[in-house]
Amino acid sequence: MNGFIISLVLAIILAYFFPTALQELPVNIITNIGIGLIFFFYGLKLAPEELKLGFLNYRSHLLIQFSTFLLFPLLTFLFIPFFEGGIQSDLWLAVFFLGVLPSTVSSSVVMVAIARGNLPTAIFNASISGLIGILITPLWMSFFIAKSGDFDFLGILYKLFLQIVLPLFMGLVLQQYLGKIARKHSRELGYLDKAVIILIVYTSFSNSYNSGLFEIIKIVDLIKFAGIVILLFFGMYSILGLLCKWLGFDLRDTITAKFCGTKKSLVHGSVMVKIIFGASASVGIFLLPIMLYHILQLLVITVFAEKYGKREDLVPE
Template identity: 60%
Template sequence: MKFNGFIAALLFAILLAWFLPNGPEVLPLKTITDIGIGFIFFFYGLKLSPTEFKAGFSNYKVHIIIQLTTFLIFPMLVLGFTPFFEGGTSSQLWLALFFLGALPSTVSSSIVMVSLAKGDIPTAIFNASLSGLIGIIATPVWMSLFMASSSDFEFGAVIQKLLIQIILPLAIGLFLQKYLGTLARKNSTKISFFDKSVIVLIVYASFSSAFSSELFTKVGLADLLKLSVLVTVLFFTIYFGLGLVSRWINFSTEDEITAKFCGTKKSLVHGSVMVKVIFGNSAANALYLLPIMLYHILQLLVIAIFAEGYRKREMENG
């Protein structure tokens, strides 16, 4: 397994937030991260290649399975976890886990892993891109079902933020895509570094607020272990469930790989952005980020191992 600088940066940000919970006051982190979110989706629109998007369009059975899994099966499974939480759906820990379940799939790592495992890359590109677009609306709508009465959630304010911080920059990026799209895709590594830098800042700001307000004094080791176990159960239930469904529908090996790899992924980028958009600068933001960070590390490690297994099998058969 290669060293993952992004995960290391996230862990360092949490450690720094613990030692410096008030942060460098000379930096207006809220303004920086708000602007950064806009640029993340502006670049997302620029990089969305119409050619690649169209190439995977026709494989509709795989698309339906992946999108249903991402936006319906995941949340429904998390609903089944409510008996494990005191307070049920009103528990902050359960809401944090449900937030994970309501998120869209990740783009870059889905495509990279599908490519490594010799899956259907055009289908992976289409689904990862479509998932990101659907998630802009689906994630807040899912959360509104359980947080409508919460002071942390005001649906009108969330929609306004969505329009200004996400949909408008995305629309501008899509409009300029035919002029600047090629340039953006050539510089995708630099753009990815920018995206991750904004996420690290959001994580730092969220955990700084959590440590300042002593949020984690209310979360015991037993709660963290429970969260870790449920996140792991969620991942493997979806992964092996998609394998069974893929074989039942008689998917090719390439389509099965794509369904399993794209259908299990959840986006830390979208999660970090949505935390800011939905909950603003709430001290509970760090709590909402915990499950997706645990899941992100798990999905990278496990999918990388499975992808390598598929790649070796392909080489042996070839």
């Protein structure tokens, strides 16, 4: 199994048995610095020439972004009747939060490359999705949390600007000096992303365990999460396949649309859940669907990518 997935599971287990292990450390400061570094290095690694290659494929861009930020969120509304309290339920809101997240960057590009899809288009969409999500994700969430008085939309945008946009911009500015070095050591820098996410997961679940939140969540709720995540993934994958066929996409663009349009970013999810909900005890609940979806998308898309990559021609299946 993927080492990162194992690490996430271990972080949850450690949070259960040792919820106060890191209470003497300035964890909040450490994670804030880590988040800034993640997006600073992301800005350094962005290759402008690759973005330019994919820029003109506007039909694919529109479909992927439409799927990521509109179609996927709307699908989550189908599951409202399965939660007591409807849209007021934190459990459904956690599923909705998954639905409004941007696409992944690295895994989308890697999988499209393995499947021999349209790589420049994948790079462009995976990169632009995270930037769009900085505005769209909190905007979507504001429709359901603002009434409670706990959601400061402008305040959240300000925090997202400081922790994501500003470091990203600094990385882009310094790219001409440090870009080649960052891309050369991309694998090593990827460990920073994973370490920060694992720390956020640990602290989030520690807070949830300490508050007793998980004591009121039943096994049936966890099974419900797993079932919904599976239905969302395969539902989106199938719908995108039909839309690509209707729009007359060739196989390379179809692969790219289905891979990028179904992905959800655990990196952005972990960062945004921390910024939007802070140290709230319910943060662990909001991370659960994202983590389950992350595991599923990695396992399934890897299988699909290898199958596509072995084809001998470019004739649609």
